[in-house]
Amino acid sequence: MNIENTLKQKVAEALQTLFGLQDQPITLQSTLKDFEGSHTLLVFPYTKPLQRKPEEIAQAIGDYLVANAGIVTKYNVVKGFLNLSLSEEAWLASFQMMRKNPAFGTFPDKRKKVMVEFSSPNTNKPLHLGHLRNNFLGWSVAQILSACGYEVIKANLINDRGIHICKSMLAYQKFGKGETPSSSGLKGDHLVGKYYVEFDKLYKAQIKELEAQGMGKEEAEKKAPAIEEAQKMLLAWEKGDKEVVALWKKMNDWVYGGFAETYQKIGVSFDKIYYESNTYKLGKNIVQEGLKKGVFYQKPDGAVCIDLTADGLDNKVVQRGDGTSVYITQDMGTADLKYQDFHIDKSVYVVGNEQDYHFKVLFNIMKKMGRSYAEGMYHVSYGMVELPNGKMKSREGTVVDADELVDEMIRIAEEKTTELGKMDSLKPEELPHLYQIIALGALKYFLLKVDPKKKMLFNPEESVNFQGDAAPFIQYNHARICSILRKAEQDKISYNLPESYAEYKTLHSSEIDLLSVLLALPTKVQEAGEAYSPSILAQYSYEVAKGYSKFFADCSIFKADTDEARNFRIALSAQTAYTLKFVLKLLGIEVPDKM
RNA sequence: UGCCAUAUAGUUCAAGGGAAGAACGAAGGUUUCCGGAGCCUAAGAUGGGGGUUCGAGUCCCCCUGUGGCAACCA
Known part of the structure; x- marks a missing residue:
């Protein structure tokens, strides 16, 4: 039914009829702006088997398509590129097909469950810009997979225990003087981070002092009293020391309060929350199982290992000589726990690329252990967000704080909106929500438009775009369409009846370009799902907005020459609004009706 | 030292082996007309060297730069 498949079929037919060629690759791409046509067939691949010039072959196929394909009206040949123009009927028919499908862009239920784990913060400090990239990516990947037909469970594995938490606890014990979020006016996570x-x-x-006394750097790092005390505290926590556990609970609760506020503000939520304090002992049964199966082996000192050198990895310890867990032990256990809880078919981890190796090892082990879900494990690995002067480091305070950044973005959104005088048509009480939508949209789009696996740069001086390739431009196009649809309703124009524009026969090239972009929605959603890449949809949403802007500038809607043209253009606008809203939702971005 | 990423315009990013594109910035134009956060015009780039291919930013090899990993840390 769709244009592309029809074309491919007809091209295959042409190759068979004209040249007796079968099973050839058929590569279609969209035609470049500089040439006439909408679809371009590459004929280079056929030059070899046919021993003929690409131009000849292209012309022959072009003639065949015009004569036999029905939907092709004309063609032109540039080197080995066959540019095709399609009939108005073909465009209008596919447009009607799209209009009739209220769920255009979503896929049928796959009857498969996937868990997407993301966010996964430590409870010793507030969230920063890097966490935002993680949260936005995770949320978006979850939405995309859902549109692709999966049942999605969004999970957060909170790292609420360990030496880093003890560091905050120890410093609080020493210097806190009973300070609380309410007494200090600080958000709980910020207080703990302090x-x-x-x-x-x-x-x-302390390290500096020890070094001054002649101790080597490495030894000083181990012997400094602060770290020794923190380690002692961790042991006490593991033994269930009442005082330590009480402090731990108190400070973690402060952090959860702070996180809840941030999550709420950035529009992120979870279906299931795991705590490492509950899961960190898991996995030992898998170690035993692996020993029995011969997947693991035990060294003389008791450490349990796996030899992955055959897979291009190393020897990896999965349990210490003293019988205690390492990181990978608990991740093995947690993987099983997730499966027991939900019987998932796929398990996706949104985690930074510094853990690429870890996940390769983990997935490899779970395959060797014969887990049914192992083939469906996937690491959405993303690059760090860097500042102009390098990486962010929490301990050194060179971080872009998530809460501060969001507030700053909201402030800028208000400023720009006021500057443009755009808030006149809105009630004062609607404005804060609008600023929030625009600010978060800009921020999310900024972080999501970049290919996840690449590192990205954030320059606080230049801040985040509100113009051009940015969410506000996309949101603006949605708002502008809403305004048109309101007018259409006011004027009682029933643009949604396909027969009301079926006679429209003079499509403008901007209309065709826009239509062509809108038709690509399902393909883009599928690509984004297969690649776990929201950036594909971010780019797409911009293409849609740009296509609409061009159309809007080139084609008058309410002053169109005929009622058919007018009705078609309103319907095209409505379809664009649907597409923008749909795609931005998959990115976790809201769209306003007015802005 | 080994492994994994990565290198495109002044800057930030695109480009499923197929005609190198945006945005920002800087230059010029555009508002009697449905929303100018817009539209139009022009300038500007594949780190270096080999190879495979009809065709390489993309695949392979070497070099250089950057980031990460290579813990019985997480």
Whole structure:
């Protein structure tokens, strides 16, 4: 039914009829702006078997298509590129098909469950820009997979225990003086983060002092009293020491309060929350199972290992000589736990690329252990967000704080909106929500438009775009269409009846370009799902908005020459609004009706 | 040292082996007309060297730069 498949079929037919060629690759791409036509067939691949010039072959196929394909009206040949123009009927027919499908862009239920784990913060400090990239990616990947037909469970594995938490706790014990979020006016996560930084100051000073006394750097890092105390605290926590556990609970609760506020503000939520304090002991049964199966082996000192050298990896310890867990042990256990809880078919981890190796090892092990879900494990690996002067480091305070950044974005959104005088048509009480939509949209789009696996640069001086290739431009096009649809309704124009524009026979090239972009929606959603890449949809949403802007500038809607043209253009606008809203939703971005 | 990423315009990013594209910035134009956060015009780039191919930014090899990993850390 869709244009592309019809064309491919007809091209195959042409190759068979004209040249007796079968099973040839058929490569269609969209025609470049500089040439006439909408679809371009590459004929280079046929030159070899046919021993003929590409121009000859292209011309022959072109003639055949015009005569036999029905939907092709004319063609032109540039080197080995056969540019095709399609009939108005073909465009209008596919447009009607799209209009009739209220769920255009979504796929049928696959009857498969996938868990997407993302966010996964440590509870010793507030969220920063890097976490935002993670949260936005995870959320978007979950939405995309859902549109692709999966049942999605969004999970958050909170790292609420370990030496880093003890660092904050220790510093609080030493310097906190009973400070609380309410007494200090600080958000809970920020308060705890403050003591994490305090710890680092103390620790660094102690190292320096020890070094001054002639101790080597490495030894000083191990012997500094602060770190020794923190380690002692961790042991006490593991033994269930009442005082330590009480402090841990208190400070974690502060952090959860802070996180909840941030999550709520950035529009992120979860279906299932795991805590490492509950899962960190898991996995030992898998170690035993692996030993029995011969997947693992035990070294003389008792450490359990796996030899992955045959797979291009190394020897990896999965359990310490003293019988305690390492990182990978608990991840094996948690993988099983997730399966037990939900019987998932796929398990996706949104985690930074510094853990690429870890996940290769984990997935490899779970395959060797014969887990049914192992083939469906996938690491959405993303690059770090860097500042102009390099990486962000929490301990050194060179981070872009998530809460501050969001607030700043909201401030800028208000400023720009006021500057443009765009808030006149809105009630004052609607404005804060609008600013929030625009600010978060800009931020999310900025972080999502870049290919996840690439590192990206954030320059606080230049901030985030509100113009050009940016969410506000896309949102603006949605708002502008809503305005048109309101007018259409006011004027009682029933643009949604296909027969009301069926006679429209003079499509403008901007209309065809826009239509062609809109038709690509399902393909783009599928691509984004297969690649776990929201950036594909971010780019697409911009193409749609740009296509609409061009159309809007070139084609008058309410002053169109005929009622058919007018009705078609309103319907085209409505379809564009649907597409923009649909795609941005998959990116976790809201669209306003007015802005 | 090994492994994995990565290198495109002044800057930030695109380009499923197929005609190198945007945006920002800087230059010029555009508002009697449905929303100018817009539209139009022009300038500007594949780190270096080999190879495979009809065709390479894309695949392979070497070199250089950058980031990450290579813990019985997480």
